[in-house]
Amino acid sequence: MAVVFQKPKALTDAPLHYCPGCTHGIIHRLVAEAIDELGIEGKTVGVAPVGCSVMAYDYFACDMVEAAHGRAPAVATGLKRALPENIIFTYQGDGDLASIGMAETVHAATRNENITVIFVNNAIYGMTGGQMAPTSLPGQVTQTSPYGRDTATVGFPIRVSEMLSTLDGPEFIQRVAVNNVKNINAAKKAIKKAFQNQVEGKGFSLVEVVSTCPTNWGLTPQKALEWVEEKMIPYYPLGVYKDRSANKEEK
Amino acid sequence: MAKVIFDADLCKGCGLCVDACPKGILQIAKDKINKKGHSPAEMTDESKCIGCAFCATMCPDCVITVER
Numbered sequence: 001m002a003v004v005f006q007k008p009k010a011l012t013d014a015p016l017h018y019c020p021g022c023t024h025g026i027i028h029r030l031v032a033e034a035i036d037e038l039g040i041e042g043k044t045v046g047v048a049p050v051g052c053s054v055m056a057y058d059y060f061a062c063d064m065v066e067a068a069h070g071r072a073p074a075v076a077t078g079l080k081r082a083l084p085e086n087i088i089f090t091y092q093g094d095g096d097l098a099s100i101g102m103a104e105t106v107h108a109a110t111r112n113e114n115i116t117v118i119f120v121n122n123a124i125y126g127m128t129g130g131q132m133a134p135t136s137l138p139g140q141v142t143q144t145s146p147y148g149r150d151t152a153t154v155g156f157p158i159r160v161s162e163m164l165s166t167l168d169g170p171e172f173i174q175r176v177a178v179n180n181v182k183n184i185n186a187a188k189k190a191i192k193k194a195f196q197n198q199v200e201g202k203g204f205s206l207v208e209v210v211s212t213c214p215t216n217w218g219l220t221p222q223k224a225l226e227w228v229e230e231k232m233i234p235y236y237p238l239g240v241y242k243d244r245s246a247n248k249e250e251k
Numbered sequence: 252m253a254k255v256i257f258d259a260d261l262c263k264g265c266g267l268c269v270d271a272c273p274k275g276i277l278q279i280a281k282d283k284i285n286k287k288g289h290s291p292a293e294m295t296d297e298s299k300c301i302g303c304a305f306c307a308t309m310c311p312d313c314v315i316t317v318e319r
Contacts, residue, residue, distance in 0.1 A: 001254060004304055005307040005308070005315065005316060006317075007313040007316070015312070016311070019263075021266070021311065026308075181305045185308070214265075221265040221267055222267070
C-alpha cells in the first residue's frame with residue numbers, strides 16, 4: 001500500500017491552536033504542500049501576521065519572521081531584497097492585510113515585489129473576538145455591527161483581489177475558497193503557482209483564500225462552509241484576476 | 252482496499268471529514284474522548300472505504316493519513 005495522503009513535511013508536529021473547523025488549518029497545509037512539492041523548504045522564509053495566524057511561525061517548518069500588524073509585505077520586501085535567492089511568503093488575514101496593512105499591501109503589489117502573499121479572507125476579525133472587518137459583508141452581524149453592517153455609515157466591503165488587479169504592478173492575483181474538496185484542489189494549484197512564480201522571478205503573486213470563522217460567525221463548522229457558498233462567494237467571486245505571464249503567452 | 256489512519260489526539264471533532272466522505276462511513280465518536288477533550292472522528296466500516304482522501308483533504312488539522 002502506498003501513502004496517498006499525509007501531513008506535509010513543511011508543517012511541524014505542533015498541534016494547531018485554531019478553533020475546531022477553522023479552515024486556517026487547510027490553508028496552512030496547502031502552503032506546506034506547495035513548499036514540499038517545489039522542494040524549497042530549506043530556502044523559504046515565511047512572514048507571520050498579527051491575527052489568528054500570529055502563531056504560524058510555530059507551524060511552518062521553514063524559517064519564519066513575525067511582522068508588526070499589517071507590515072508583513074514590507075518585511076517581506078526587505079527580506080527578499082536582502083536575500084534574493086530565498087523564497088519569501090507572507091500569510092495574512094483580512095484584518096491584517098486589508099485594514100491596517102492596506103498601504104504596505106498596495107505598495108508591495110504596485111512595486112511588483114517578487115514575493116508570495118497568502119491572504120485569508122474570512123470577513124471578520126477572528127483573534128480579537130469577532131469585530132467587523134473591512135471585508136465583512138453588508139448586513140453581516142458582528143460584535144461591532146450588532147444590527148448588521150450598515151453600508152450607509154461604515155461603507156462597503158473591500159474586494160482586495162479586484163482592487164489590486166487594477167494595478168499594473170502585480171504578476172498574479174487569484175481568489176480561491178476552501179469550502180469543499182473541489183475548491184481546495186483549485187486553491188492548492190493557485191498557491192503552488194504563486195510560489196512557482198516567485199521561483200521563476202516573475203513577481204508579486206497574491207492568492208486570496210475565502211475562509212471561515214465558525215466561532216465568530218456563530219455557526220457550526222458545517223454551516224460555516226455553507227455560509228461561504230451562499231454569502232461569501234457571491235460577494236467575492238472566485239477566479240483569476242490577474243495573470244500577466246499567461247496574458248503575454250496568449251498575445 | 253484502502254486504509255485510513257486517524258491521529259485521534261489531534262482531532263477537534265469538527266466533523267468536516269464526516270460530511271466530505273462520499274461513502275458516509277465516518278462519524279464523530281459518541282463514547283470516546285481524546286487528550287484535548289474532543290470527541291474524535293472515527294470510521295465505522297473500513298471495508299467500504301475507497302481511499303479517495305476527501306476526508307483528509309477537508310481536515311483542517313492533518314489528523315488523517317490515507318493509504319491505498
